Amino acid sequence: MPIPRRRFVLALGTVSTSPVVFAQGPAPLSAPRIVPVAPDQAAEPVLQFFTPTQFATLRHAASLLQPAYSNLPGAVEAAAPEFLDFLLAVSPAPRQALYRGGLDHLTSQAKLLFKKDFAALTAPEADQILKPLIVPWTFDPPADLHERFLTDLRADLRTATTNSAPYAAAAATTSRRGRGRTGAGLYWLPIDPTRR
Amino acid sequence: MYDVLIVGSGHSGGMAAATLTALGVRCLMLNAGPVADLERDRVNKSAHELPYRGFGKPGLHPHIFQANEYNANTWVDENEVPYTHPADASYNWVRVRLLGGRSLFWARQSFRLSDFEFRAADHDGFGENWPIRHNDLAPFYSRVEAQFKVVGRKEGWPQFPDGNFVEGGAGQADSECQQRITAAANKMGIGVSRMRAAMGDGGLASSVNLSLPQAVASGKLDVLPNAVVRQITTDPNTGRANGVIFLDRHTRQERRAKARVVVLAAGTLESTRLLLLSKLANSSGVLGRYLTDQQYGCTVVASMPEARDGKANPKLIGGGLFIPRFRNLRKDEKRNFIRGYALPLNTGSSPDPKYFPEYGEALQKKLASYAGSCVTGGIYGDVLPRYENHVRLNPNQTDAWGIPTLHIEARYGDNERNLCKDAADTMEELYKAAGLEVIVKSDKVNPPGYSIHELGTCRMGADPKKSVLNQWNQSHDVKNLFVVDGSSFATAGWQNPTMTILALSMRASEYLAAELAKGNL
Incomplete structure (x- = not known):
């Protein structure tokens, strides 16, 4: 039976005037420690940025640019394309345009040269489109937008792959030299953000 | 009322607080940001545990190339404290407002300026000399080096003054790669040394662990975080500074703090911004002028063929080298640039995948082959202090506290470009002479501020008509106003400025305390 509010407040007042009880503080809680599951383990992402054709192109390009190697997962196994779909959805407009334009260019080139979607190309066919767009490194990004897209895509796929949970799990069982760089470090939490 | 009010808590503010309180001066330190708990506020995480897999929130820090998802919460948010620059002259203003400021994050490279910098105008005729020489600052450098536990190798070279180094600088024997590069450099008449670095305590050489603890322990220092200073106040009768007005970072409530002396240590551009906001210390008209820095970005990467395909080992490759300035040390040296640069080199690294124009399995095989075989080199280049490179208040924009922001206008010129090209060409020549294969070479630099x-x-100088501060970091115009951070520099040099900032702050603070005791302030 619930305690009437007035009696509850009075009871609180009684307790608060007792120095012995006050010094004891609250009783320790014994709630079990709950370890939450990672979203990637529990559910699959809903695509929100690329069109189905663009995503299929991205996924096929990912399989060629960053394949599985030496017992380590590639971009597809690391769900890098799905992650990039999320990342691009929250990116500034110029970057979104670069990616959309770049993927559309791969598709149009595939249709022009092979009369099919990029996602349907064999590896040697796709190489004929990708290789001319991979240019030697320069300090400034390539001026040509398609070259710039592929330069960024190659780097983004690599980072999204090596910083993924599947890669970290596989790298843990691989020699240091073999696994290369994996993403880990000292993370600074938000520190008393300004209240507005 | 306090004796001294210190605005800022980084290296310069921390050193001012430590020096002044040790001499019995009662201080209040105001810091614009919060206090970080280094135990509680940092945790080890894998990138896949972060919301953006290590990429960081897109667009959050567009001018901070050093930002990543791990450190994103430490930098000043441009939405909170914005600034502007011309569309054709980007500027990277990288700021930290945590207590300790950027001293929490610096790379700990510890050099002295030499008289090639202090007396640069005498040497090449450009600009103004500092009002001090290396000998004036040497005793303070020595004390700072001991406190910060600087390790280094003594060389006896005038352009690279030796310091008061602690034991521990000697590493293992030079690898074959180091020996080959050193021999090739010596044949070219270039001296090769080792990096000089502050060991600090536990890998941290910050005001929060090296300067502020002793100041707080003295009982003479009060620290007030979350205090956003908007104005230095003055006595209308004397024109002397008598305190500051600040806003609480969260509530925006304004308060006034009073002191007999005001010391600005808010970081180069924030200190100058505060002087501009307060309309103080600018009878010379050069406040905000002669903005300079050091240019980074020129990159040459090579590979040692003998160390490829899994053959890299510590005897063959590994270890760093440091080549201090070697250009324009003679007055009769004829080049298409003045001043100079240093070359930090590292051997035994793996290449960045972006350097190879390949993909897929071919790229993976290449990376595996080149792993551990690379030599990377960059540049610490001097930037000339020019009148036209400046900051001014922007009347059309305010920050989150309603305070006018800065407009920053800085461009590199032919001297910086030619100097960088010479650095890239020299590194390429050096690598080839050492039997290395050059993978990439770039003589481009990052934007100013990087x-x-x-x-x-807010430079110091002997002539009040050409400078803001005198040789004691004291305003020519307002005698009880001191500026002890990097804004006081008359030239940049190629050297990381931290040791010089610390030594200047210590020297200025001792002078301040003595003048205070004499009743002159």
């Missing part, structure tokens, strides 16, 4: 070594805008 090195996070912005300097000048």
